[in-house]
Amino acid sequence: MRILLVGPPGAGKGTQARQLAERLEVPHIASGDLLRGAIAEGTELGLAAKAYMDRGDLVPDELMIRFIADRVSEPDADGFVLDGFPRTDAQALALDEVLERIDRPLDKVIHLDVPNEEIVDRLSGRRMCPTCQRAYHVKYDPPQEPGRCDEDGTELVTRPDDAPETVQHRLDVYHSATKGLLRHYDRDGVFSCVDGIGTVDEVAARIHKAIGIEG
Ligand code: ADP
Ligand code: AMP
Numbered sequence: 001m002r003i004l005l006v007g008p009p010g011a012g013k014g015t016q017a018r019q020l021a022e023r024l025e026v027p028h029i030a031s032g033d034l035l036r037g038a039i040a041e042g043t044e045l046g047l048a049a050k051a052y053m054d055r056g057d058l059v060p061d062e063l064m065i066r067f068i069a070d071r072v073s074e075p076d077a078d079g080f081v082l083d084g085f086p087r088t089d090a091q092a093l094a095l096d097e098v099l100e101r102i103d104r105p106l107d108k109v110i111h112l113d114v115p116n117e118e119i120v121d122r123l124s125g126r127r128m129c130p131t132c133q134r135a136y137h138v139k140y141d142p143p144q145e146p147g148r149c150d151e152d153g154t155e156l157v158t159r160p161d162d163a164p165e166t167v168q169h170r171l172d173v174y175h176s177a178t179k180g181l182l183r184h185y186d187r188d189g190v191f192s193c194v195d196g197i198g199t200v201d202e203v204a205a206r207i208h209k210a211i212g213i214e215g
Contacts, residue, residue: 001026002104003211005083006181007112008174009167010123011196013083014135016112016207019200023213026079029071031064033084033133040130056161056169058087058177065094073102087178092185108211109185112203114196116171123167127156141200 001024005013014030021028035053038046045067049059058064068085071077072095086092099105114122125138129149136143136156143150161170185191192210196203208214 001079001107001211002099003081004106004109004185005081005112006109006178006185007196008114008116008119008179009170010119010126011112011114012122012200012203013112014133015141015200016204017081017083018134019204020207021081024079024081026081027076029068029077029080029082029085030133031068031084031087034067034071035059036133054160054166056166056173058173061088061090061094065091069094069098072098072104078104086181087174089181089184092181106190109191110207110210111182111185111191111193112196113193118197119171120164120167123162124164126159126162128159129154130157 003017003020003024005017007013014033017028017030032053035046035049039050039053040046045063048063052059064085064087068082068091072080072082086095122137122140125140127136127138127143127147128134129136129151131154132149132151134149134151135141136149143156145153147156148154149156160166182191182193194203194206194210198206
């Protein structure tokens with residue numbers, strides 16, 4: 001199954017995508033995680049992307065499109081849960097084109113709908129594992145041992161772009177560059193809007209219902 005999750009920064013896309021990908025036994029392809037991995041490895045893409053990310057701006061389309069087009073074309077990506085890409089019209093058109101060319105069309109596009117006030121609350125408490133990139137929340141989704149990743153024990157960090165002034169800018173960028181994409185996908189019966197308010201399990205159950213899987 002090929003699923004795309006769209007929604008504002010902090011909506012819970014990564015949290016839901018990680019669990020859903022595990023359940024469907026497909027890769028979780030998250031553009032932000034891939035970029036942070038590229039920065040940690042010091043690749044050319046990472047070096048080019050870092051300043052944009054720190055400011056909360058979008059990384060230029062030509063870099064992103066090449067990078068994600070390559071990833072969704074890999075042999076393990078016959079099914080996937082994609083999150084964080086596309087974020088612009090040009091990215092959406094490029095994704096349509098590449099998925100059609102490799103005959104891997106999207107089965108479902110899920111819009112995780114969360115209002116701005118909730119986003120600010122979620123992002124101010126987000127902590128991330130720099131090793132596996134799993135996100136936690138100090139109040140809503142805490143790790144078993146405070147400050148340590150459940151998966152690998154790494155000390156959790158606060159993302160630099162979760163600083164309040166950068167969060168506001170990222171929300172502005174979402175509303176000006178990305179939100180219009182919902183119209184692009186609101187067609188062909190592939191699109192569902194899911195209420196992203198509630199516990200992680202409640203939201204997961206709504207997503208499962210929208211894509212037609214049990215539980
Ligand atoms: P995104 O990938 O959309 O940016 P994340 O999955 O990283 O969002 O979630 C943002 C923050 O909100 C994280 O701290 C995460 O633990 C928390 N979170 C995710 N889902 C929920 C939820 N349903 N209720 C409360 N907090 C949540
Ligand atoms: P995320 O982890 O999805 O919140 O993304 C973190 C940051 O990575 C964003 O604020 C952007 O700077 C960059 N980024 C991730 N995905 C994209 C994309 N599809 N297009 C442009 N920039 C992106």
